[in-house]
Amino acid sequence: xxxxxxxxxxxxxxxxxxxxxxxxxxxxxxxxxxxxxxxxxxxxxxxxxxxxxxxxxxxxxxxxxxxxxxxxxxxxxxxxxxxxxxxxxxxxxxxxxxxxxxxxxxxxxxxxxxxxxxxxxxxxxxxxxxxxxxxxxxxxxxxxxxxxxxxxxxxxxxxxxxxxxxxxxxxxxxxxxxxxxxxxxxxxxxxxxxxxxxxxxxxxxxxxxxxxxxxxxxxxxxxxxxxxxxxxxxxxxxxxxxxxxxxxxxxxxxxxxxxxxxxxxxxxxxxxxxxxxxxxxxxxxxxxxxxxxxxxxxxxxxxxxxxxxxxxxxxxxxxxxxxxxxxxxxxxxxxxxxxxxxxxxxxxxxxxxxxxxxxxxxxxxxxxxxxxxxxxxxxxxxxxxxxxxxxxxxxxxxxxxxxxxxxxxxxxxxxxxxxxxxxxxxxxxxxxxxxxxxxxxxxxxxxxxxxxxxxxxxxxxxxxxxxxxxxxxxxxxxxxxxxxxxxxxxxxxxxxxxxxxxxxxxxxxxxxxxxxxxxxxxxxxxxxxxxxxxxxxxxxxxxxxxxxxxxxxxxxxxxxxxxx
Amino acid sequence: xxxxxxxxxxxxxxxxxxxxxxxxxxxxxxxxxxxxxxxxxxxxxxxxxxxxxxxxxxxxxxxxxxxxxxxxxxxxxxxxxxxxxxxxxxxxxxxxxxxxxxxxxxxxxxxxxxxxxxxxxxxxxxxxxxxxxxxxxxxxxxxxxxxxxxxxxxxxxxxxxxxxxxxxxxxxxxxxxxxxxxxxxxxxxxxxxxxxxxxxxxxxxxxxxxxxxxxxxxxxxxxxxxxxxxxxxxxxxxxxxxxxxxxxxxxxxxxxxxxxxxxxxxxxxxxxxxxxxxxxxxxxxxxxxxxxxxxxxxxxxxxxxxxxxxxxxxxxxxxxxxxxxxxxxxxxxxxxxxxxxxxxxxxxxxxxxxxxxxxxxxxxxxxxxxxxxx
Numbered sequence: 055x056x057x058x059x060x061x062x063x064x065x066x067x068x069x070x071x072x073x074x075x076x077x078x079x080x081x082x083x084x085x086x087x088x089x090x091x092x093x094x095x096x097x098x099x100x101x102x103x104x105x106x107x108x109x110x111x112x113x114x115x116x117x118x119x120x121x122x123x124x125x126x127x128x129x130x131x132x133x134x135x136x137x138x139x140x141x142x143x144x145x146x147x148x149x150x151x152x153x154x155x156x157x158x159x160x161x162x163x164x165x166x167x168x169x170x171x172x173x174x175x176x177x178x179x180x181x182x183x184x185x186x187x188x189x190x191x192x193x194x195x196x197x198x199x200x201x202x203x204x205x206x207x208x209x210x211x212x213x214x215x216x217x218x219x220x221x222x223x224x225x226x227x228x229x230x231x232x233x234x235x236x237x238x239x240x241x242x243x244x245x246x247x248x249x250x251x252x253x254x255x256x257x258x259x260x261x262x263x264x265x266x267x268x269x270x271x272x273x274x275x276x277x278x279x280x281x282x283x284x285x286x287x288x289x290x291x292x293x294x295x296x297x298x299x300x301x302x303x304x305x306x307x308x309x310x311x312x313x314x315x316x317x318x319x320x321x322x323x324x325x326x327x328x329x330x331x332x333x334x335x336x337x338x339x340x341x342x343x344x345x346x347x348x349x350x351x352x353x354x355x356x357x358x359x360x361x362x363x364x365x366x367x368x369x370x371x372x373x374x375x376x377x378x379x380x381x382x383x384x385x386x387x388x389x390x391x392x393x394x395x396x397x398x399x400x401x402x403x404x405x406x407x408x409x410x411x412x413x414x415x416x417x418x419x420x421x422x423x424x425x426x427x428x429x430x431x432x433x434x435x436x437x438x439x440x441x442x443x444x445x446x447x448x449x450x451x452x453x454x455x456x457x458x459x460x461x462x463x464x465x466x467x468x469x470x471x472x473x474x475x476x477x478x479x480x481x482x483x484x485x486x487x488x489x490x491x492x493x494x495x496x497x498x499x500x501x502x503x504x505x506x507x508x509x510x511x512x513x514x515x516x517x518x519x520x521x522x523x524x525x526x527x528x529x530x531x532x533x534x535x536x537x538x539x540x541x542x543x544x545x546x547x548x549x550x551x552x553x554x555x556x557x558x559x560x561x562x563x564x565x566x567x568x569x570x571x572x573x574x575x576x577x578x579x580x581x582x583x584x585x586x587x588x589x590x591x592x593x594x595x596x597x598x599x600x601x602x603x604x605x606x607x608x609x610x611x612x613x614x615x616x617x618x
Numbered sequence: 619x620x621x622x623x624x625x626x627x628x629x630x631x632x633x634x635x636x637x638x639x640x641x642x643x644x645x646x647x648x649x650x651x652x653x654x655x656x657x658x659x660x661x662x663x664x665x666x667x668x669x670x671x672x673x674x675x676x677x678x679x680x681x682x683x684x685x686x687x688x689x690x691x692x693x694x695x696x697x698x699x700x701x702x703x704x705x706x707x708x709x710x711x712x713x714x715x716x717x718x719x720x721x722x723x724x725x726x727x728x729x730x731x732x733x734x735x736x737x738x739x740x741x742x743x744x745x746x747x748x749x750x751x752x753x754x755x756x757x758x759x760x761x762x763x764x765x766x767x768x769x770x771x772x773x774x775x776x777x778x779x780x781x782x783x784x785x786x787x788x789x790x791x792x793x794x795x796x797x798x799x800x801x802x803x804x805x806x807x808x809x810x811x812x813x814x815x816x817x818x819x820x821x822x823x824x825x826x827x828x829x830x831x832x833x834x835x836x837x838x839x840x841x842x843x844x845x846x847x848x849x850x851x852x853x854x855x856x857x858x859x860x861x862x863x864x865x866x867x868x869x870x871x872x873x874x875x876x877x878x879x880x881x882x883x884x885x886x887x888x889x890x891x892x893x894x895x896x897x898x899x900x901x902x903x904x905x906x907x908x909x910x911x912x913x914x915x916x917x918x919x920x921x922x923x924x925x926x927x928x929x930x931x932x933x934x935x936x937x938x939x940x941x942x943x944x945x946x947x948x949x950x951x952x953x954x955x956x957x958x959x960x961x962x963x964x965x966x967x968x969x970x971x972x973x974x975x976x977x978x979x980x981x982x983x984x985x986x987x988x989x990x991x992x
Contacts (some may be wrong), residue, residue, distance in 0.1 A: 217661070270721075
């Protein structure tokens with residue numbers, strides 16, 4: 055039986071939905087405007103810094119000197135705006151109830167403009183996504199929306215920003231679903247579509263209808279040409295792998311440096327970028343001008359190979375050293391150069407008629423995007439939107455699939471997630487989020503024992519914990535958990551005369567763990583693979599131990615349930 | 619909840635106001651950036667143009683490329699880039715660029731003209747012809763009519779170079795309708811008509827040019843050539859008389875026409891003695907030529923010597939008759955004898971062709987009197 059107030063509540067809820075739709079449109083436009091402004095500001099800043107034809111001194115000095123300023127800003131004022139912005143947006147959506155601090159979009163805009171405008175080889179799309187999502191998050195909080203509603207605005211802002219930044223509204227929606235939400239069946243489709251369309255209309259009304267790239271019509275010249283595209287997919291997969299590995303390794307190396315050097319790290323990257331720019335200014339900034347040339351057959355084989363190699367190196371350096379900018383555009387750039395080069399080689403060697411190398415450059419863009427960003431659907435739709443040509447889809451899908459498979463086989467964690475893991479953040483999988491809400495690790499876990507300091511000697515730890523059972527020991531530092539030490543290794547170290555060594559030297563590099571939201575089946579599986587103790591660590595900061603689970607804890611929980 | 623909704627509406631209205639303000643600000647910023655890019659494009663274009671003038675295509679091509687990238691709306695930059703690419707022999711890239719431009723601007727005559735030139739250079743005659751035609755039928759402003767005529771002239775020259783005389787003549791017909799009366803236009807049209815094989819209309823245009831400028835050497839030479847083609851050698855001589863400085867061609871024309879006019883044994887109102895003299899003169903020339911050719915044929919083409927022997931025997935018999943002064947009392951006798959002379963020279967031509975003025979004159983006399991179809 056309904057109360058008399060029920061129709062009124064229903065009416066208000068309907069109005070709230072209508073307001074949310076209106077908000078999606080306004081936020082789409084605002085996010086789109088922010089992306090357009092960001093792009094214009096980068097162009098203007100680059101022009102101010104480099105002028106028309108910069109000298110070698112200028113090419114070297116600008117990135118180095120500007121990076122000192124951005125380094126200070128990134129270390130002291132805006133510590134959470136380094137890098138792309140896409141993984142941070144994902145983390146905000148999946149872990150922080152869609153909360154992005156108000157300083158983030160401002161800081162990202164400012165540092166992004168300075169970094170990319172000063173010649174760092176980075177993209178503008180990732181930062182645009184974070185700025186758009188940041189604006190949406192701020193507005194959601196300003197309006198006092200419920201956490202669930204406010205969270206729903208994140209993909210809306212992200213799709214709007216990406217749609218305007220890349221002029222591909224459909225790909226922007228797919229990207230928001232595939233990457234930010236991580237779920238292609240999301241119920242947020244309507245609002246992201248609305249935001250994306252609103253943003254692209256505004257973008258075109260300001261910048262005109264011209265596409266981002268001028269692409270001649272390409273098609274498959276001969277069925278055997280699919281072999282050439284398959285070769286491109288394989289090469290693209292390995293180039294993606296090299297890019298991801300180099301990026302993660304160098305970034306890890308920078309992270310291992312003392313925290314006091316953090317403000318100076320972007321400047322170190324700036325010096326290296328300055329040297330690269332002297333060799334070839336074509337790798338400067340976003341670089342779509344050169345992608346356009348590759349698509350139109352304007353670059354020779356040697357130039358394509360050189361630019362592919364230099365852009366890869368420059369992007370790895372710029373990103374790893376902690377500058378603000380994305381890898382979306384660089385992946386397209388590297389892909390266009392690699393694709394163009396493969397196209398030229400195929401044309402020279404193939405015994406069958408082949409298409410223009412520009413067609414390979416176009417497919418190469420999608421291939422590298424699928425391999426690096428690991429968003430294959432976005433990649434296909436993006437290229438389809440750029441070309442508006444159905445004919446290129448089959449070669450594109452073949453190459454994308456191969457690149458995606460190779461990249462996933464040798465680098466199981468996608469680069470955005472691996473970057474988050476380097477920042478001690480573990481994202482929940484979308485499948486987990488959708489699963490039935492039974493028991494989770496948070497319901498079962500017991501209080502964690504105090505961490506053993508990593509610099510303590512093996513002997514003192516062994517003596518102290520001699521009568522403390524057989525369970526593994528959690529070892530940490532001032533920042534939190536570092537690793538797990540197995541008792542056998544401790545005993546072996548004592549008997550082999552390594553008693554004075556620090557326990558840190560005995561730690562396993564990777565150890566089984568779970569997060570508080572993991573369900574019971576995952577807990578049991580991981581517990582069986584561990585030595586009897588499963589640390590439960592925060593997703594937000596993987597160095598923070600929330601608790602531990604042993605077989606006894608599971609048994610106790612089952613007992614409690616039976617008692618109920 | 620009601621109050622919440624009202625608050626939402628107020629904030630939404632504020633947001634809309636902020637959005638409008640940001641939109642207007644962004645548009646102004648975009649316009650300023652656009653201006654900056656256009657200026658950059660102009661600067662790059664100037665760099666490229668300077669380099670191209672010095673013949674430095676390696677500097678010019680990247681500079682034009684940057685100009686085109688900075689201002690992609692300006693087709694001129696892309697066309698210039700295509701021209702620079704052609705200058706650097708990168709025809710494939712130039713073609714790609716022009717085709718792209720052609721797709722975007724279907725009615726751009728300049729792009730079509732560049733495409734036509736490029737295809738002509740690449741040897742794709744049908745494509746070149748197609749682009750020339752689309753360039754001609756593209757949208758031209760009234761002030762651009764001379765430029766359009768120039769494109770048509772270029773197309774006609776292209777057709778003539780490739781032996782497409784009929785198509786050239788039909789284009790010339792269109793060209794004539796809007797042709798200016800000035801000397802260069804008339805001479806140019808007449809020259810092309812002459813090359814296309816229409817000497818009659820060519821002569822009309824040369825005459826029109828000479829009415830404006832009677833001493834124009836090009837018009838005089840062209841008129842002489844046209845009248846020569848028409849077989850009016852007296853008129854040819856009249857034009858040639860007005861040419862002060864002889865070229866190789868006018869000297870040759872002068873020699874051949876003089877030989878035709880002074881050596882024709884079948885010319886009307888000639889005394890029979892003069893006819894005989896001229897016939898004997900040609901016969902002696904042809905006999906000498908036949909003997910030389912016979913010697914040559916024994917070595918190079920022995921299978922033809924039988925034919926040559928027959929003609930030579932006939933010519934020698936005739937020579938004997940001319941020497942004995944028996945017969946040849948009427949024009950008909952002279953005409954019959956000249957026919958033998960003409961057959962002799964054609965037989966010699968088949969073995970050892972000659973372009974000497976005397977041989978050319980003999981052929982022309984034969985043609986003039988219907989011994990060979992024109």
